[in-house]
Amino acid sequence: MDVRSKSIGYALSGGGTKGIAHAGAIQFLEEQGIKPSHIAGSSAGAIVGALYAWGKTPEEILAFFKSIYFFHWKHFTLKKAGIIDSESFIVYFKQVFGDAKMNELSIPLYITATDMVKGKLKIFDNNTKIVDAVLASSAVPGVISPYQIDSKIYSDGGILNHFPSDILQGRCDHIIGIYVSPVQKIEAKDLKSIKAVTTRAFELLAANSNLQKFNNCDLVIEPEELSSFNTFETNKNKMDQIFEIGYQTAKKSFESFGV
Numbered sequence: 316m317d318v319r320s321k322s323i324g325y326a327l328s329g330g331g332t333k334g335i336a337h338a339g340a341i342q343f344l345e346e347q348g349i350k351p352s353h354i355a356g357s358s359a360g361a362i363v364g365a366l367y368a369w370g371k372t373p374e375e376i377l378a379f380f381k382s383i384y385f386f387h388w389k390h391f392t393l394k395k396a397g398i399i400d401s402e403s404f405i406v407y408f409k410q411v412f413g414d415a416k417m418n419e420l421s422i423p424l425y426i427t428a429t430d431m432v433k434g435k436l437k438i439f440d441n442n443t444k445i446v447d448a449v450l451a452s453s454a455v456p457g458v459i460s461p462y463q464i465d466s467k468i469y470s471d472g473g474i475l476n477h478f479p480s481d482i483l484q485g486r487c488d489h490i491i492g493i494y495v496s497p498v499q500k501i502e503a504k505d506l507k508s509i510k511a512v513t514t515r516a517f518e519l520l521a522a523n524s525n526l527q528k529f530n531n532c533d534l535v536i537e538p539e540e541l542s543s544f545n546t547f548e549t550n551k552n553k554m555d556q557i558f559e560i561g562y563q564t565a566k567k568s569f570e571s572f573g574v
Contacts, residue, residue: 321488322352326480326532327360328525329473330495331455331546334359335380335554339561340493340536342373347569353486355425355479357472359495361452365445368422369412377558381551383407397460401450412445420445425482427472428452431461436475438482458547477521480531492532495561497542498522534572538564 327337337360356364366376383404392400417424418441426439428451439448443464451462451469461468472479480492498519506512529535538560548554 323349324353324355324483324487324490325351325364326478326483326490326492326528327354327356327364328478328492328494328496329358329360329453329471330541331359332380332385332548332554333495333541333544333546333557334363335377335557336495336538336541336561336564337363337493338367338373338376339558339563340538340565341367341561342558343562343565343569344491345373349491351422351487351491353423353425353483355427355482356452357427357477357479358453358455360479360493361426361449361472364424364426365420365449366411368420368424369415369445370421371411373558377554379407379411381554385547385549392460395460397454397456397458399459401454401460401462404450405446408446408449415445417441417443417445417448423486425479426452427476427479427482428454428462428469429472429474431468431470436472437469455546473521478525478528480528484531489533490531492529492535493561493565494525494529494535494537495541496522496525497537497539500542534568536561536565536568540564 354364354368363376366379390399390403417439424440426448428437428439430437447464451464452472454460454462454470456470456474461470477496478492478494480490483490540560541557544553544557
């Protein structure tokens with residue numbers, strides 16, 4: 316594919332702090348003269364996609380992740396359905412986006428979330444406030460409380476569409492997928508409890524659905540090294556490592572594809 320003369324869409328998966336690898340991969344793609352015409356993102360991919368579509372550089376996106384200490388005491392809640400209050404992050408995103416809506420982004424962006432009452436996928440675009448869409452998409456069940464918009468309750472877009480490459484079909488000539496949620500590497504000794512087996516089963520179920528969507532992409536960047544990192548890394552040195560892994564994996568994928 317001639318990626319430099321056609322419209323390109325970026326599909327950005329969820330992955331918590333591992334989403335920093337999206338920024339690293341985008342850094343490499345930028346250096347090759349590639350800019351997306353459309354972006355679709357879920358959870359961490361929604362955060363990176365929104366920041367990038369707003370005009371933030373990959374390095375600035377890394378700095379944004381570093382600026383937020385996820386497990387700060389002021390983020391915790393005892394009154395909502397999660398240990399972390401999704402609304403406690405509004406201040407960070409408002410400092411960037413204010414009350415801007417998604418149709419004000421420089422690159423068309425599609426953000427996934429899950430309507431928890433209707434049990435349906437929600438795709439935010441156009442008139443939704445950027446801050447609302449991002450916080451709804453990144454409300455990880457069991458960790459971050461659901462986020463409410465117009466009396467509707469939303470949780471992580473990754474529940475129903477963790478890797479939204481399908482949303483970009485028909486919107487651009489080529490799709491580059493960046494998938495930052497590789498299956499964890501484990502051994503038999505790690506499957507000694509009911510919780511461990513159940514968690515592994517759901518992980519594999521989700522992975523199977525996501526990997527099928529690789530077929531929608533012309534190029535997939537999948538940093539398998541990220542399997543050794545936690546979903547919510549707080550160490551800034553590890554964040555730098557995640558960024559670099561994204562960059563180097565993009566480089567290897569790009570070269571092996573023969574672009």
